[in-house]
Amino acid sequence: MNRIQQKKDYLKQSLSLLRDKFSNIPADKSVIHKVASPLRLEHAKGIVADAILKIMNDHNLQMLALLVNSCRSEVVKILNEYSEKYFKELKWAVIDEFGSVILKLNTNIATHNYLLPPLLDDLEESSESSDFYAKSTNYFSAINQNLLKIVIYHWRLFKNATEQGYLSASELILKSNVSQASVSNFIRYSLEKNYLLKHKIHNLYKFNNNCLEDLLEDWSFYYKNNYGKAIRFISYDTTYSIDTLLLKVKVLRDHNIRIAIGGFLALELQKLNYVSDIPDIRIYTDNIKYTKDELDLIEYQSQDDVTGRKIIELVSPKAEASIFSHIMNKDIPICDIIQCYLDVRHKASRGMEQADFIKKSVLL
Template sequence: MDLFRDSGWEVRREPQVPGEADLVVKNGNREYVIELKRAPESRRDRVVPLLAEAILQAQAYAQKIPQARGLAIIASPHLSSAVVEQALEFHHNYAPDVAVGFFDDRGFRVFRAPGLESLNSPAPQIDQRRRAVPESQSYALFSDLGQWMLKVILAQHIEPRFLSAPRRKIRNASELALAAGVSQVSASRLVRQLEAEGFLDRYADQLELVRIEDLLEEWQAAERRAFKEIPCRWVIPGHGRKQLESALQDYSARQIHQQPAENYGERSSPRVCLGLFAAAEALGVGFVQGVPPVLYVERMQAELIQQLGISQERAIQADVYLRIPSHKESIFRAAVEHKGVLASDALQVWLDVSNHPSRGKEQADRIRDQVLSPLLSR
């Protein structure tokens, strides 16, 4: 392999017979027996089993060559950092003594092998070089309406109780615009950008996303931005949660029936929904306790604060946080009603809690397993 030769390693290709390694590479006193597996897709359920098989075979082959170590390598047209991290976690837990490596056709490379560290090439640098569309001409996939349209496309693979969106076969940008309630121009730009980024199946008879793991990884990164969050306290201490629940039910009942969905921008009262762990609890997938609830509010309004029974005054230790999102339509259009209270959708919760210090990763993993698995297993 040129990758090793260019780095000064002697490469010996073994005969393609059962029970023999794919390659043997040597540099000074270091020698590796390589078992190479190619993963057609960047998915955990594909990459980790292939890695496990490659590790076992590399270990067996290395026993036949004194002083050599096994090196299990996974190659793929496109590997996401998230999947590689999951594979490395498997490697660390079950076979830390075996050297491993990962690379893809873009040039992304990760090696956990003494003497091969210089071959590593991080994904972010490669991702910046690979973009086919100049940044100045590209449509932001993760703009407010962009995120909402992505949720509409993905909704057919997520149960309605976890995400509120039209569920229908969408064959083109025109039908996406109609389903999402956005302009034809916005929908067309999103579809073109999905195609340019390689996230759209060009051969499907409808808008079908591919490389979803990579798309969600980029979506997560786009959501790690500053937001306005306001700490508040209960007006009546000790009865705050019951009071909040009751107030939200009353407020949400008026909100739900206030206007048709197509008139979101004309509402006089700000939209409100539970967010983060409080939303996860309402959706039936929560397990983190003791974290002050977060409410997404469209905008601050004195009447809203009063109706919710909270106050911004002397809120040094917050009982509840009001969060004003930058992507309002994506959050409020997809919110799910549960017992008269609106909660942000499960995909949004997954995006929001993934990097939260209060056991956010565990909460995100639960949502991934219980809600997003049909989406990711395709």
């Protein structure tokens, strides 16, 4: 099976899964299935325009489904622009190879975001192709999370500059302290996904801000499903204050425990909190048992134990470099803003609201 056919089959399978949630998704025979490359936006525009003409002239066709490898936001802009101008009733779905989907079935319904199983390798593919796409499923590995933060922060720091906004592979190796092979794989896939742009003359790389929102969405979905479970504790007594906690964290740091405060509390300490109440406190540490004892915490049993106490989550991160190499405050160790975004993004207690505030006010 060639790669294009594999992608079309994946697109059809994804729509089949979505029909379990949305009965008004048409049958495959009424859907135009296309594979588009956001690296060639003119090609995507042609696909959308051609599909609109076909749907307008054939009552058996009702929907356009597009599979893209990255930059969903750019394709969605094209779909919205063309449907508004030529055919407002257009139904469409944009799905990427990570399994994220943006779906619009009715002009009166807001765009929906869901996560499907990612596109997997076909065993009949060549070894080179299989190796490349296997790497794609590990894009948010421990090493790559560290590299992503370096690239994004370097771009944010110099986003109003010109050449200073670029990083060479050698600079990235130096800043991340990882192997040349790891950086090369990261750059290769980032270029393919269009997250990085290459400066042809100087062989330098710059972050593509147009894809930042897509990247954050992909990363947050990975984070939710793969980052591991936090262990919940509560403070020993009801007089336990935030100031007491911060003092104890500083002592742990002085005792060479790798530790950093994340989530809502870190945002409040950076004066970036949009949500006034802190639902829980997240702390990253390389030694949960020692940290728990030094912070005077007891194990969380049930909600009945919480009254008047703080819920504190202790997490031993898989991607230690991504946490402990990007601390924002040397006195009180605080996670960087990207990590805080990931921490709150999936929290039920107004976490999405806080994450959107961070994304719009700081990251984008």
